[in-house]
Amino acid sequence: MVPMGEFDLLARIRERLPASGARTHLGSGDDAAITVPGGATATSVDALLDGVHFRRDLASPRQIGHKALATALSDLAAMGAEAGEAYVVLGLPADFSEQQCLELLDGMTALAAATGTDLAGGDLSRAGELFLAVTVVGHAPVPGELVQRAGAQSGDALVLTGEIGGAAAGLELLDNPRSEADSVLVKRQLEPTPRLAAGRALARAGATAMIDLSDGLGADAGHLARASGVKLEIEAGSVPLAPGAVALSEATGRDPWWLLSAGEDYELLASVPANHLEEATAAVLGEGGTALTQVGEVRGGSGVEIRLPDGRLLEPGGFDQLA
Amino acid sequence: MVPMGEFDLLARIRERLPASGARTHLGSGDDAAITVPGGATATSVDALLDGVHFRRDLASPRQIGHKALATALSDLAAMGAEAGEAYVVLGLPADFSEQQCLELLDGMTALAAATGTDLAGGDLSRAGELFLAVTVVGHAPVPGELVQRAGAQSGDALVLTGEIGGAAAGLELLDNPRSEADSVLVKRQLEPTPRLAAGRALARAGATAMIDLSDGLGADAGHLARASGVKLEIEAGSVPLAPGAVALSEATGRDPWWLLSAGEDYELLASVPANHLEEATAAVLGEGGTALTQVGEVRGGSGVEIRLPDGRLLEPGGFDQLA
Numbered sequence: 001m002v003p004m005g006e007f008d009l010l011a012r013i014r015e016r017l018p019a020s021g022a023r024t025h026l027g028s029g030d031d032a033a034i035t036v037p038g039g040a041t042a043t044s045v046d047a048l049l050d051g052v053h054f055r056r057d058l059a060s061p062r063q064i065g066h067k068a069l070a071t072a073l074s075d076l077a078a079m080g081a082e083a084g085e086a087y088v089v090l091g092l093p094a095d096f097s098e099q100q101c102l103e104l105l106d107g108m109t110a111l112a113a114a115t116g117t118d119l120a121g122g123d124l125s126r127a128g129e130l131f132l133a134v135t136v137v138g139h140a141p142v143p144g145e146l147v148q149r150a151g152a153q154s155g156d157a158l159v160l161t162g163e164i165g166g167a168a169a170g171l172e173l174l175d176n177p178r179s180e181a182d183s184v185l186v187k188r189q190l191e192p193t194p195r196l197a198a199g200r201a202l203a204r205a206g207a208t209a210m211i212d213l214s215d216g217l218g219a220d221a222g223h224l225a226r227a228s229g230v231k232l233e234i235e236a237g238s239v240p241l242a243p244g245a246v247a248l249s250e251a252t253g254r255d256p257w258w259l260l261s262a263g264e265d266y267e268l269l270a271s272v273p274a275n276h277l278e279e280a281t282a283a284v285l286g287e288g289g290t291a292l293t294q295v296g297e298v299r300g301g302s303g304v305e306i307r308l309p310d311g312r313l314l315e316p317g318g319f320d321q322l323a
Numbered sequence: 324m325v326p327m328g329e330f331d332l333l334a335r336i337r338e339r340l341p342a343s344g345a346r347t348h349l350g351s352g353d354d355a356a357i358t359v360p361g362g363a364t365a366t367s368v369d370a371l372l373d374g375v376h377f378r379r380d381l382a383s384p385r386q387i388g389h390k391a392l393a394t395a396l397s398d399l400a401a402m403g404a405e406a407g408e409a410y411v412v413l414g415l416p417a418d419f420s421e422q423q424c425l426e427l428l429d430g431m432t433a434l435a436a437a438t439g440t441d442l443a444g445g446d447l448s449r450a451g452e453l454f455l456a457v458t459v460v461g462h463a464p465v466p467g468e469l470v471q472r473a474g475a476q477s478g479d480a481l482v483l484t485g486e487i488g489g490a491a492a493g494l495e496l497l498d499n500p501r502s503e504a505d506s507v508l509v510k511r512q513l514e515p516t517p518r519l520a521a522g523r524a525l526a527r528a529g530a531t532a533m534i535d536l537s538d539g540l541g542a543d544a545g546h547l548a549r550a551s552g553v554k555l556e557i558e559a560g561s562v563p564l565a566p567g568a569v570a571l572s573e574a575t576g577r578d579p580w581w582l583l584s585a586g587e588d589y590e591l592l593a594s595v596p597a598n599h600l601e602e603a604t605a606a607v608l609g610e611g612g613t614a615l616t617q618v619g620e621v622r623g624g625s626g627v628e629i630r631l632p633d634g635r636l637l638e639p640g641g642f643d644q645l646a
Contacts (some may be wrong), residue, residue, distance in 0.1 A: 025363070025466045030473075030550070031401040031534060032365035032459075034466050040348070041364075044355035045458060047412040047448040078354040087368040089412070089456040123456075125370040133446075133456035135368060136355075143348045143357050150353075211354060227353070323593040 004163035009098055009124060013105055021118035023139070025300075033120040035085060035137075035316055042138040042146055044075035050130040054190075058174045061100040063190040064106030064132070071214065072134040073115060073194035078212035080147045080203025081138025083196055086112060086196035087122040088134050088239040091127030145203060152209035152271035158232055159277070161198045161284060162267045164261030165215055166242035173248070185244045192266045197287030202270050205280035211271040216261040218314070220269060221304045226269070231301030236260060237309040238295045257308060271298050307321060332421055332447060334522070338426055344441035345464070346407060356443040358460075360410060365469055366462040367398035373453040377513075381497045384423040386513040388430030395457040395548065396438060396517035397589040401450070401535035403470045403526025404461025406519055408443040409435060411457050414450030427455075438519055450588050468526060472550035474534035475594035480553055481619040482600070484521045484607060485590045487540055489565035489581030496571070508567045521611030525593050528603035533593040539586040544627045547592060554624030559583060560632040561618045580631060584612045 012033070013028075022028040026034035046067045050056050059067070066102065073083055092101060112119050152158075157227045165254065170189030195212070202210060211224045217239065225232045241259050249256040274282045283301045284292040306314040332624060336351075343350040344413030349357035371391045375380050381391070392409060399406055411431065415424060435442050440459070461563040463469045467626070477483075498504045516570065534547045548555045564582050572579040595603045600617065629637040 001467040026471060030471050031398040032367035032461065032469075034402075034469055034471075035364050036362070037360045037364060038464060039359070041358050041360060042355035042607055043358065043408070043410060043458075043460070045410040045412050045446050045456075047414060047446045047456070049414065049448050051451075052449055075354040079357075081355070085366070087366060087458055089368050091370060091372065091454060113409050121366060121368060123370045125372050126375055127372055127452070127454065128374075129451045131414060131448075131450065131454065133368075133370070135458040137366070138355065144357060146347060146355075148357075162609075221507065222394055228514070229426060232355050243406060257450055314413075 009101065013103065016102065016105060017119050018109065018113060019173060020120065024118050024120050028121045033085065034047050034251050035120065036228055037139055039139060039141040040143040040146060041080040042076055042140070043135065043236065044072060045113040045133060045135045046072040046075065048132045049095050053138040056130060059190050062107035064184060065104035066111050066199040068132040069108045070192045071266065072136040073117065073196060074212040074214070076138035077195045077199035078137055078210050079138060080145065080199045080207065080210065081140050082200065083115045083117040084137045084139045085118045086134060086136045088122040090122065090124050091131040093127055093154065095271060096130055101273035105192055113224045115194065120226050133262045147203045147207050147210040149209055149211050149224050150226060152228035152298045154230060154298055154300045155274060156208055156271035156298040157274050157277045157294045158234065158298055158306065159270050159272050159280065159292050160239065160267055160295045161195050161288065161290045161292055163240035163242045164213060164265040164267055165245035165262050168259065168262030169194065169242060169245035169248045182244060188242070189264065194266060195268050195288060195290060198284045198290045199268055201283035201287040202268065202272070202280055204273065206276040207270040207272050207280065212269055213265050213267045213269055214263055217269065218261045218304060218306065224269060225302060225304050229302070230297060231299040232304045233299055234304065234306045235294035236306050238293060240291070242292050260306060327394060332424065337424065339425065339428060340442050341367045341432065341436060342612045343443065346392065347441050347484050351444045356408065360462055362462060362464040363466040363469060365402040365404040365463070368456060368458045369395040369398065371455045375453060376417065378448055379453060382513050383410045384426040385430035388427035389434050389514050390454040391457050392431045392434050393486065393517050394589065396519060397537070398439065399459055399461035400518045402461060402524035403468065403522045403531050403533065404463050404529065405523060406438045407460045408439040408441045408641040409457060409459045411445040411455065413445065414454040415447060416450055416453055419453055430610055432495060432517065436506055453545040455554040470526045470530050470533040472532055472534050475547060475551035475553045475621045476555060477621055477623045478597060479531055479594035479621040479644050480597050480617045481557065482593050482603065482614055482615050483562065483590055484518050484558035484596055484611065484613045484620045486563035486565045487536060487588040487590055488568035488585050490515065490587035491585030492561060492565060492568035492584065508565065511565070514588065517589060518591050518611060518613060521607045521613045524606035524610040525591065525595070525603055528595065528606045529599040529601065530595050533591055536588045536590045536592055537586055539584040540592065541584045541627060541629065543592060548625060548627050550626070553625045555619060556615045557627065557629045558623055559629050561616060563616050564616065575616050584627060589628055617619040
């Protein structure tokens with residue numbers, strides 16, 4: 001069954017899509033898009049729902065579109081893949097206007113253009129609540145150039161792009177606004193940046209394992225440790241925290257180390273052989289425009305150990321005591 | 324944000340997935356799946372929502388899973404592609420149990436196994452209503468072996484696989500059950516079969532354009548005619564209608580020709596050069612196990628003209644007068 005007006009809306013959406021990318025032989029409008037990948041592909045799907053992953057009262061349609069594509073592309077960044085194509089499913093509730101739908105698409109097409117992603121297809125449906133499901137396909141010449149969660153070796157350096165805690169602080173500020181100066185934190189929450197160039201630089205520099213931080217440093221480090229069959233030792237004092245997030249924690253009487261469990265920063269956590277650390281740091285800064293910081297080491301064993309500057313040891317499940 | 328129990332449920336789902344296919348280097352469980360397509364890919368996304376595309380009171384979880392994958396694969400059939408990988412997003416309401424979720428996946432994995440499809444990844448989220456978004460990737464050696472909606476030429480024969488009307492009749496019977504003998508119609512509605520082998524046979528036999536029937540013969544013929552820039556002349560008397568559907572129409576006092584506008588049969592409509600018609604018919608029967616019937620011809624011009632046996636002409640928009 002086709003929702004009323006779907007064909008009209010699809011036509012208006014297609015008018016706004018930029019020309020297809022080099023790999024796309026046939027874009028939106030047929031039964032399927034046709035591409036010629038020419039090597040290995042990395043494919044990931046992400047669902048975003050109103051009330052779960054965003055709130056329509058806090059984010060504009062444009063920001064919702066941006067965030068849906070950004071979080072999907074972040075998975076490609078974590079593979080060290082080049083962004084390729086995106087396919088978008090929209091579930092549209094009755095109170096989401098056609099104009100809002102087009103604004104949502106504008107947020108997506110702007111990020112697609114900035115990252116070289118081709119919006120190659122999609123589907124629309126009526127829905128009780130707004131949701132998006134985004135499939136992204138990334139590319140690499142051969143599978144071996146893509147970086148998995150498994151592969152970290154004892155002795156590798158554990159490295160992190162950028163800084164964390166900003167997105168969670170931004171979420172708090174959306175509910176309890178303080179000052180204009182906090183807009184950088186709010187933007188981290190509403191308009192995350194997928195670290196695609198940094199991910200490719202890390203892959204080329206020999207990263208042995210990689211993951212993007214959606215669930216929080218502790219939880220995502222746990223995923224990487226489990227997949228690689230290693231123990232990750234993290235020095236909390238080395239982890240770059242967003243300055244505004246630390247200030248917010250202090251102002252609200254919370255231990256700033258809770259930010260180590262804060263999610264949605266979409267930074268990359270990777271293991272790099274110690275003798276590649278210098279090369280990786282230079283490459284991430286040069287190509288990704290992002291700082292790369294060593295935050296710990298890979299050891300034999302299992303699990304994640306986070307050492308606070310005062311010597312306390314935290315398990316990823318132990319953050320609640322700080323919150 | 325991660326719904327409670329998502330990781331446990333994901334682990335149980337992964338246990339039930341069969342081993343990965345030949346093209347899949349890395350399946351579900353990392354940031355992205357890794358595949359090596361080795362040629363051209365056809366990619367399509369489909370959304371199915373409770374109350375729009377299925378009803379939880381009428382379809383079992385297993386049937387819902389089957390139908391979601393089947394309708395997505397039908398788009399690959401319409402390209403003449405070989406089924407490859409599927410990526411599944413599930414939006415799970417609070418009253419949909421983990422057991423129901425696993426049954427839904429069982430319906431999907433059974434069809435995946437029958438069609439050679441690899442369930443290579445997915446995402447779960449809490450949701451207010453049950454929905455599925457399925458991305459499927461099909462394969463062909465080169466883009467030219469995939470069949471688009473554009474390409475029909477004046478003089479081509481217009482052909483149809485199988486028979487139509489069964490799915491719509493099945494939907495009526497679900498609401499108003501009559502007898503056990505109607506189960507074949509109900510199955511057409513709840514467990515459609517993607518015509519993958521027939522689609523590949525038609526592609527190899529030189530089909531110039533193809534589409535699957537989701538919106539109904541009239542509407543989908545309109546899509547093909549528009550994309551190809553041709554006129555399609557359909558002889559209604561040649562169109563194979565599901566016998567039970569005709570009987571149901573007569574029993575309920577409706578003109579059986581309304582079945583020409585009935586949707587969700589997922590048969591294939593294609594244009595074939597007249598001198599390839601015999602070869603195509605033999606190939607679809609031999610490889611797809613399905614009858615192929617000439618239902619009309621491709622002419623210069625635009626639009627779709629359906630001629631009833633009594634000489635009346637129907638436009639695709641003119642079915643309402645019959646209903």
